[in-house]
Amino acid sequence: MGSGTTLVETKLLGRNAVGVDINPQSVSISETNLQFQCDTNSKIFTRNGNATDLHFIKDSHIDFICTHPPYADIIKYSKDIEGDISRLGAEQFLEEMDKVANEAYRVLKKGKMCAVMIGDVRKGGKVIPLGFRMMECFLRTGFTNKEIIIKEQHNCKSTDYWEKQKNNFLLLAHEYVFVFEK
Numbered sequence: 001m002g003s004g005t006t007l008v009e010t011k012l013l014g015r016n017a018v019g020v021d022i023n024p025q026s027v028s029i030s031e032t033n034l035q036f037q038c039d040t041n042s043k044i045f046t047r048n049g050n051a052t053d054l055h056f057i058k059d060s061h062i063d064f065i066c067t068h069p070p071y072a073d074i075i076k077y078s079k080d081i082e083g084d085i086s087r088l089g090a091e092q093f094l095e096e097m098d099k100v101a102n103e104a105y106r107v108l109k110k111g112k113m114c115a116v117m118i119g120d121v122r123k124g125g126k127v128i129p130l131g132f133r134m135m136e137c138f139l140r141t142g143f144t145n146k147e148i149i150i151k152e153q154h155n156c157k158s159t160d161y162w163e164k165q166k167n168n169f170l171l172l173a174h175e176y177v178f179v180f181e182k
């Protein structure tokens with residue numbers, strides 16, 4: 001959920017949704033952001049839980065998954081919440097994303113889509129292709145690649161720098177939206 005952006009869009013579209021976040025603060029921020037009037041009539045549930053364990057959702061029950069995990073420990077969303085994968089380095093993060101991918105596959109209906117947004121990271125002067133590494137977690141589970149969308153990153157520390165460049169070569173100035181099909 002983060003601050004609830006996806007759920008806000010869901011409400012505007014009049015779709016039903018379940019939002020999950022490990023951080024109770026994220027749940028309450030999302031609930032606050034959902035308190036607006038609109039003409040649609042949707043049922044939206046928020047849940048303080050771990051995306052590696054969606055036991056409260058039956059198998060093959062969901063029409064679409066939209067998820068935006070942390071980019072390993074690049075931004076830490078909490079100091080000490082157990083299960084918060086933003087506290088993990090890349091390798092441990094990817095182990096947890098294997099579990100997230102398994103749960104996503106289990107709860108999604110066959111033929112439906114799972115969209116995941118993620119970016120690559122840089123550590124010790126080297127690039128870790130976290131996006132493609134995470135994509136492999138979802139492919140291992142049984143998903144297939146429907147689309148790989150490149151999204152320009154804005155409002156980052158480096159945005160100003162990239163916007164002033166005169167060539168077309170962009171280094172880590174983008175994120176991916178992977179769209180997987182079950």
Ligand SMILES: C[S@@+](CC[C@H](N)C(=O)[O-])C[C@H]1O[C@@H](n2cnc3c(N)ncnc32)[C@H](O)[C@@H]1O
Nearest residue numbers: 002003005021022023050051068070077084085
């Ligand atoms: C990149 S943010 C999502 C931002 C969101 N798209 C928004 O617009 O606000 C990642 C979120 O993942 C949550 N998170 C970290 N580990 C989690 C886990 N195991 N299960 C569920 N959520 C988790 C964090 O608390 C954080 O709110």
